[in-house]
Amino acid sequence: MNDRxxxxxVHAFPVDATxxxxxxxxxxxxxxxxxxxxxxxxxxxxxxxRQPSIDDYADALVKHLDEAGVKRAVVCGxxxxxxxxxxxxxxxxxxxxxxxxxxxxAEEDNExxxxxxxxxxxxxxxxxxxxxxxxxxPPPWLRAESPHWAMLKATILRQPAEAIAxxxxxxxxxxxxxxxxxxxxxxxxxxVGEADPIxxxxxxxxxxxxxxxxxxxxxxxxxxxxxxxxPAAFDAAVKALLARVKS
Numbered sequence: 276m277n278d279r280x281x282x283x284x285v286h287a288f289p290v291d292a293t294x295x296x297x298x299x300x301x302x303x304x305x306x307x308x309x310x311x312x313x314x315x316x317x318x319x320x321x322x323x324x325r326q327p328s329i330d331d332y333a334d335a336l337v338k339h340l341d342e343a344g345v346k347r348a349v350v351c352g353x354x355x356x357x358x359x360x361x362x363x364x365x366x367x368x369x370x371x372x373x374x375x376x377x378x379x380x381a382e383e384d385n386e387x388x389x390x391x392x393x394x395x396x397x398x399x400x401x402x403x404x405x406x407x408x409x410x411x412x413p414p415p416w417l418r419a420e421s422p423h424w425a426m427l428k429a430t431i432l433r434q435p436a437e438a439i440a441x442x443x444x445x446x447x448x449x450x451x452x453x454x455x456x457x458x459x460x461x462x463x464x465x466x467v468g469e470a471d472p473i474x475x476x477x478x479x480x481x482x483x484x485x486x487x488x489x490x491x492x493x494x495x496x497x498x499x500x501x502x503x504x505x506p507a508a509f510d511a512a513v514k515a516l517l518a519r520v521k522s
Contacts, residue, residue, distance in 0.1 A: 278346055278347075279306070279307075279308070280345075280347045280348055280349055280372035280373065280517075280520055281307070281308035281309065281310055281340070281343065281345035281347070281348040281349070282302060282307060282308065282309045282310070282348060282349050282351060282513070282517065283310045283311075283336060283339075283340060283345070283348040283349070283350045283351065284298060284299075284309065284310070284311040284351050284353075284356075285314070285336065285350065285351065285352040285353065285356030285357075285359050285360055286311075286313065286314065286317070286353060286355075286356050287353045287354035287355050287356055287378075287416075287499075287500060288354060288355035288439070288442050288443070288446065289317075289404070289408075289431055289434055289439040289442060289443075290317070290427070290430045290431060290434070291313040291314075291317040291318030291319075291430065291433070291434060292311045292312055292313040292317070292318050293318065293430060294353075294430065294500070294502070294503065295311040295502070297502065297503075297506040297510070298311070298351075298502060298506065298509070298510060298513070299311055301506070301510045302510060302513060302514070302517075307517070308343060308345055310339055310340060310343045310345060310348065312335075312336065312339040314332050314335065314336075314359070314442070315327055315331065315332065315335050315438070315441075316434075316435060316437065316438025316439075316441060316442070317434055317438050317442075318434075322435050322437050322438045322441070323441060326441055326444055326445075327441055327445055328445060328448060329358060329359060329362045329445050329446075329448065329449045329450075330362050330366060331445075332359045332362065332445060333359055333362035333363045333365075333366050333367065334366070334367075336359065336363060337363070337367050337370060340370060346370070347369075347370055347371065347372040348370065348371065348372060349371075349372050349373035349374065349375065349462075349513075349516065349517060349520055350363055350371055350373075350374055350375070351374075351375035351377065351513060352374075352375070352376060352377065352379060353377040353378060353379065353500070353501075353502060354377070354378050354379050354473070354474065354499065354500075355379075355442065355445075355446055356377075356379070357376045357377065357378070357379025357380070358379065358446060358449050358452070360374060360376065360379075361381065361449075361452035361455055362449070364455060364458075364459065365455060371461055372461060372462075372520050372521075373461045373462040373463065373464075373516055373517070373519065373520040374459065374461060374462070374463040374464070374486075375463075375464045375465075375466065375512075375513055375516055376463065376464070376465045376466070376479075376482055377465075377466040377467070377501060377502065377509070378466070378467050378468060378471050378473070378474050378479075378499050378500070378501055379474055379478070379479075379482075380474045380478035380479075380481070380482070381451070381452040381453045381455070381456060381478075381481065381482060381485065382451060382452075382453060382478070383449060383450060383451040383452075384446065384447060384449075388447075389447045392443045392444060392446055392447035393443075393444070393447060395407065395440075395443045396440035396441075396443040396444050396447075397440075399436045399437075399439050399440040399443070400436060400437065400440050403436045404431055404432055404434065404436055404439055405432055407436075407439075408431060409428060413428075415472045415473060415498065415499060416473070416498065416499045416500050417498050417499070417500055417503065417504060418470055418496075418497070418498040418504065421498065421503075421504055423500075423503050423504065426503075427500070427503070453481075453485065456482065456485030456486050457485065457486075457487070459486045459487075459489075460487070461520075462488070462516060462519040462520050463486045463488065463489040463490070463516075464489065464490050464492065464512055464513070464515065464516035465479045465482045465483050465486075465489055465490065465491045465492070466479075466491075466492045466494065466501060466509060466512050466513075467479035467491070467492070467493055467494065467501065468493075468494050468497030468498045468499060468500075468501040468504065468505070469493050469494060469495050469496070469497060470496075470497060470498045471497070471498050471499045471501070472498070472499070473499045474499065476493055479491055479493075490515075490516075492508075492512040494508045494509065494512075495508075
């Protein structure tokens, strides 16, 4: 295996690894391995035959690292990918050289949020992603004026309804990760879109307050999917973190 830390990119809900195209192009260099897999069921991967857990997602990512020959990696988790990153830390911290937590939070869902996840999963299985997400006001993953809506919608509609429903229930069942924050002892960067309505800046500030030495980058003119709306600013923050990580 390669001893130099790689970069593992963990995508958001309900998209696949193609959301990282700009980052792979910018961050993959002869000296920097980038691994950007789709989570189980997404991006054409087999839909799990049973309901997965957040730990199942984490273990699947470790298999991708193994296949890429990457011993340790900086893990960059976006939104749902951040939740999976916390599971990776709990289960496989020896594989983690650094963290990038983007537009995510450590808190578990409250009861209203858990009910909403269950209702969404049921609706996805009944009517599919287009009706579940786009029959009324589009969900706030991008700013309303973003030019990337067509791309995002096409990406979402490529995913199987069952995979998205499973992911909603994965998030519903995830544990609270706030108790894990003090244990994080690797270089950590927190990135958030200034206009993110789903996990606003306050959630990111709480991560920074809980992780010793963590840095915060608030990206202007960006909503929840900050890497899509402002890839240059996002990539600059990731490169700064990579420069802090030792082999």
